Amino acid sequence: MSLAWSFYIATVLVYLGVDLMACWGLNLQYGYTGIVNFSFIIYQAAGAYTAAVLTLGPQTAGSFQQYVGGANLPFPLPVIAGGIAGGLLSAVVGVIALRRLRSDYQAMVFLVISLIATAVVTSDVGLFNGPAGLSLIPQPMSTALNLSLVGYRWFYVGLTAVICLIVYAFVWRITSAPLGRSLRAVRDHEQGAAALGKNVTGLRMTSFVVGGVIAGISGAVLVEFISAWSPGAWLYQETFVLFAAVIVGGTANNAGVALGALLVPVAFLEGSRFLPQFGPPGLIDALQWVAVGLMTLVFLWFWPRGVLPERRRIIQLPGQQQARTGLQRPVDYEKTAETR
Amino acid sequence: MTSVQRQRASSAAQAALLRVDDLAKSYGGVHAVAGVSFDVPRGRITGLIGPNGAGKSTALAMVAGAIKPSRGSVLLNGTNVAGWPSHKIARRGLARTFQQSSDFSGMTVTENLLTAPYGQRGDTLRGALLGRRYWRAEQESLTARAADLIERFDMARMANEFAGTLSGGQRRLLEIMRALMTEPEILLLDEAMAGVNPALGARIEDYLLQLRQDGLTMLMVEHEMSVVERLCDPVIVMAQGEVLAEGTMDQIRSDHRVLDAYLNG
Numbered sequence: 001m002s003l004a005w006s007f008y009i010a011t012v013l014v015y016l017g018v019d020l021m022a023c024w025g026l027n028l029q030y031g032y033t034g035i036v037n038f039s040f041i042i043y044q045a046a047g048a049y050t051a052a053v054l055t056l057g058p059q060t061a062g063s064f065q066q067y068v069g070g071a072n073l074p075f076p077l078p079v080i081a082g083g084i085a086g087g088l089l090s091a092v093v094g095v096i097a098l099r100r101l102r103s104d105y106q107a108m109v110f111l112v113i114s115l116i117a118t119a120v121v122t123s124d125v126g127l128f129n130g131p132a133g134l135s136l137i138p139q140p141m142s143t144a145l146n147l148s149l150v151g152y153r154w155f156y157v158g159l160t161a162v163i164c165l166i167v168y169a170f171v172w173r174i175t176s177a178p179l180g181r182s183l184r185a186v187r188d189h190e191q192g193a194a195a196l197g198k199n200v201t202g203l204r205m206t207s208f209v210v211g212g213v214i215a216g217i218s219g220a221v222l223v224e225f226i227s228a229w230s231p232g233a234w235l236y237q238e239t240f241v242l243f244a245a246v247i248v249g250g251t252a253n254n255a256g257v258a259l260g261a262l263l264v265p266v267a268f269l270e271g272s273r274f275l276p277q278f279g280p281p282g283l284i285d286a287l288q289w290v291a292v293g294l295m296t297l298v299f300l301w302f303w304p305r306g307v308l309p310e311r312r313r314i315i316q317l318p319g320q321q322q323a324r325t326g327l328q329r330p331v332d333y334e335k336t337a338e339t340r
Numbered sequence: 341m342t343s344v345q346r347q348r349a350s351s352a353a354q355a356a357l358l359r360v361d362d363l364a365k366s367y368g369g370v371h372a373v374a375g376v377s378f379d380v381p382r383g384r385i386t387g388l389i390g391p392n393g394a395g396k397s398t399a400l401a402m403v404a405g406a407i408k409p410s411r412g413s414v415l416l417n418g419t420n421v422a423g424w425p426s427h428k429i430a431r432r433g434l435a436r437t438f439q440q441s442s443d444f445s446g447m448t449v450t451e452n453l454l455t456a457p458y459g460q461r462g463d464t465l466r467g468a469l470l471g472r473r474y475w476r477a478e479q480e481s482l483t484a485r486a487a488d489l490i491e492r493f494d495m496a497r498m499a500n501e502f503a504g505t506l507s508g509g510q511r512r513l514l515e516i517m518r519a520l521m522t523e524p525e526i527l528l529l530d531e532a533m534a535g536v537n538p539a540l541g542a543r544i545e546d547y548l549l550q551l552r553q554d555g556l557t558m559l560m561v562e563h564e565m566s567v568v569e570r571l572c573d574p575v576i577v578m579a580q581g582e583v584l585a586e587g588t589m590d591q592i593r594s595d596h597r598v599l600d601a602y603l604n605g
Contacts, residue, residue, distance in 0.1 A: 170469070177468035178460045178475060185444045185455045191406060192442030192515075196522060197430035197458030206465050252446070314500045315450045317487035 003150055010153035012270055017160035018222045019261040023245050024171045024254060025214030030243070031251035031310075032175060033207040034187030036107035038239055039093065039114040040215055045234035046089045047082030047216025048223035049128065052137045054078040055224065065129050075140040079163065079220040086216020087209050094208040099201050114236040121231040133230030140224050156225055163221055167214055171254060174210065183207050184252065237289060241265050244296045250306030259308055264292065356415075357382045357526050357557045358403065358434075363412030363422070364581075365398055372398045374581035375412065380526065385548065385558040387572030387589075389565070391602055394578040396561045397439055400530055403559070404436045405429040417525070431458055435519035436528035439561075441511040445504030449495060449514055452503050453486040454479070456521035482521075489517045493547065509540035516547065527551070529560035533567055545571060577601070 001009075022044060029035040057072035073081070097109045121128050140159075142152055174180055185193040186203050194200050223229050241264060249260020272288055299306065356379035364375040373395040380386045388396050401407040403414050405426035414422040421429050430436075444452050460482070461467045462475030490499050493513055498506060503514055512532055519527055532548075533541045541564075548571055552558065562568050568575060569589045577585045577592055579601035585592055592598055 173471060174465070174468045176472075178454070178462035178479065179464065179468040181447070181451060181455045182463055184447055188444035188446050189442045191426070192438065192444065193455075194426040195404060195406075195430055195436050195438075195442070196456045196518070197427050199427050210465070310446060312448060312500065312502060313451060315448070315454070315483060317450065317490060317496075317499055318484055 007150050007153055010150065010157050012266060013157045014153075014160050014222075014225050015270075016262065016266050017157075017164045018218045019242070019245065019265045020164055020258055021167045021214055021218035021221070022242050023249070023257045023261040024167060025211040025218065026242050027246050027251065027254065027257040028171060028174065028183075028207055028214070029211040031246060031253070031257065032180060032183040032187060033204055034103060035098070035204060035208055035211075036103055037110050037208070037211065038107055038236065038243075039110035039117070040211070040242060041234050041236060041239045042114050042117045043086040043090050043212040043215035044219035044222075044238075045117075045229075045231070046219070047086040048219030048229050048234070049134070050085035050216070051078035051082035051220030052134050052223045052229045054081050055137050055140070056134065065132065065134055066126075067129060067134055068127075078140075078224065079217055082220025082223075083213040083217040086219065087213035090209050090212025090215075091205070094205050094212075098204045098208060111236060114239065118231055118235060128231070131230060131232060133228065133232075135228040137223060137227045137229065139227060160221055160225075163217065167217060168254070170210075171214070175254060179203075179206075187252075240296070241269070241292055244292045244299075246306075247296055247299050247304075248306055250308040250310065252310040253306070253308050256306050256308030256310075260306065263307075264295070268292075268295075355379075355381045357417060358559065359413075359415040360399070360403060361413045361415070363399060363402055363414060364410045365395075365402060365407060366410050371581050373402065373409075376578065376581070376583045378576050378583055378586060380557060380559045381574070382557050383552070383555050384573060385552055385560060385571045387568040387575040388559060388561045388578065389563070389568055389575060390578035390584070393580075394601075395581040396578050397530055399578065400436070400528055400559070400561055403429075404434060404528055427458075430522070433523075433525035434528065435522050435524035435526070437512070437515040437519060437530055437532055439530040439534070441508070441515055443503035443506070443511050443514050443518075445502065447503060448500050449503055449506070450483075450486055450490070450499050452514055452518050453489060453521045454482055456518045457482060458522060486521065489520060493517050494543075507537075507540075509536035509544070512536055513540070513544060513547075516544070520551075524556070526557040526559065529558060529562075531561055531563060533562065533564050541567075 022040070026037065026040050029037045053067045053069055054071045054073045055078045056067065056070050058070045059067060093113055097106050101109065122131050124130070139152065139156070145152065145155060147155055182193065182198055182203055185196070185198060186200050190200050245260035245264040246257050247260070248264055249258065250256025268291070269288060272284060275284060277284065358380035361377045362375045363373060363377070364371065365373045376399055388400065390396050398407060402409045405421070405424050405428070409422050412422060413420045416429065416432055416434060419432065421432060444455065447455065460475065461478050467475055490496055495510070495513065495517070498510060503511065506514060516532065532544060536544065545567060548558065560572065573588055574586060575589050575592050576583055577598050584601055585595045585598050
């Protein structure tokens with residue numbers, strides 16, 4: 001394998017890790033809780049920005065870029081702070097959007113919030129340095145490790161994999177616990193859940209903020225890798241790529257969603273790089289968006305449950321023989337959660 | 341008021357698990373419910389009947405907290421819960437079923453039941469993150485309770501089917517079972533027999549009678565008079581947002597105001 005390929009593959013793998021985390025976070029909100037969060041990308045962006053400024057170090061006079069709250073924290077801290085920033089921002093947005101509104105109106109509010117956020121950050125240069133954003137963000141541990149360019153990329157792949165595993169374990173604990181069931185109850189019938197004593201707004205907030213934390217972490221992992229942050233890279237369209245991944249893969253199925261993250265943002269969007277160029281410049285990019293939109297529509301129409309649909313969680317009841325249904329065999333309760 | 345009357349009144353208050361007083365809901369100038377008062381005695385099935393648009397379901401929804409009343413009080417075990425959000429009322433021991441079934445369609449029958457009890461150990465973020473060891477024992481005992489209900493309601497065949505694949509009648513049954521999982525003091529039923537085939541309807545009736553024998557208090561809105569006749573005592577008749585009459589089915593039947601309301605309603 002040539003160095004260029006090795007470099008490219010490592011880069012794609014890091015992107016895959018970032019998308020995996022983002023899709024699990026969005027799946028928690030949309031797949032499990034039914035929150036149509038069209039503003040997902042801004043929590044990712046907030047996490048990325050936070051991690052960036054906490055890595056860049058304090059701002060020096062006459063620097064070519066301006067930012068808020070610069071510091072020079074050692075590696076895992078900027079990522080953790082990114083998660084906190086994503087969580088805090090989603091808590092603020094959640095308080096406004098998740099109470100009282102019906103879910104279709106919530107979706108509109110989220111989309112509008114995403115558009116407003118981009119407009120404000122891009123226009124007000126004094127705030128986050130406008131469209132130029134941030135650059136030259138030091139990569140974590142790069143000086144200490146002193147690896148080659150490609151070697152460092154592969155090191156970062158490992159780092160991303162570890163963070164991915166932690167995020168997955170976190171999501172899995174929630175979705176396999178009674179809490180995961182309550183979230184799905186809210187998704188399936190809000191009033192029915194409330195009539196059972198479930199605090200619907202509280203459950204939605206929990207899912208929304210945890211999703212926001214995961215979004216923030218994923219953004220932080222990405223920005224530490226690519227060393228740059230600009231508002232133009234975090235537009236609302238990116239949220240729809242993640243939605244496409246969740247819908248194609250299979251909502252409320254963490255494995256399905258992982259497959260979706262592999263299929264849509266990675267296999268499909270990266271794969272289209274290798275198409276022969278045709279038409280005016282930018283045509284292929286534009287067609288990508290069209291294709292992502294069409295893919296979402298086609299799946300919602302024909303396979304609304306995705307490639308790997310939400311699984312049926314078989315629970316063996318004490319003292320009862322149950323017929324085998326399809327390929328799924330009854331198992332003990334303790335073994336049920338999240339096994340296919 | 342004589343001392344005997346006073347004594348009777350106070351024992352009636354003790355017997356009433358739910359006491360609704362001057363409960364009203366208006367939308368703009370329209371009075372959906374124009375100040376109704378009634379008692380739901382402990383351990384009995386109280387019927388709430390009336391022509392379409394009488395305000396029965398609105399009254400029930402206000403009692404359960406799904407609709408905020410414009411005025412009035414709802415005393416549940418002596419606490420005024422009027423205007424509380426439904427989850428807080430539910431935690432006080434009031435369970436309900438809905439006119440349109442409210443099953444969690446993407447979950448199996450067993451999961452629907454396991455979801456129901458409030459305050460499970462693994463139902464908070466902290467509990468969930470603490471992991472299986474923290475909440476497994478409780479889940480096992482809930483699973484046993486669910487298994488008992490499934491057996492009692494003869495739903496074993498459907499236990500691991502998605503609720504969304506059940507028939508209309510089975511969904512009604514599931515809703516009742518789910519409400520029972522919360523071990524309520526009072527169960528509100530909003531047209532539990534609507535759209536249910538006669539055989540299953542008869543079964544639901546039997547179950548409700550059994551539950552009454554077990555001491556469960558119920559308040560049911562029902563259109564099918566024969567069902568009301570067999571199950572309910574007392575019966576409250578509503579028309580045009582007001583309580584028209586109250587009493588046993590025999591008393592109600594001979595009340596000319598009730599006949600007028602049904603014929604003119």
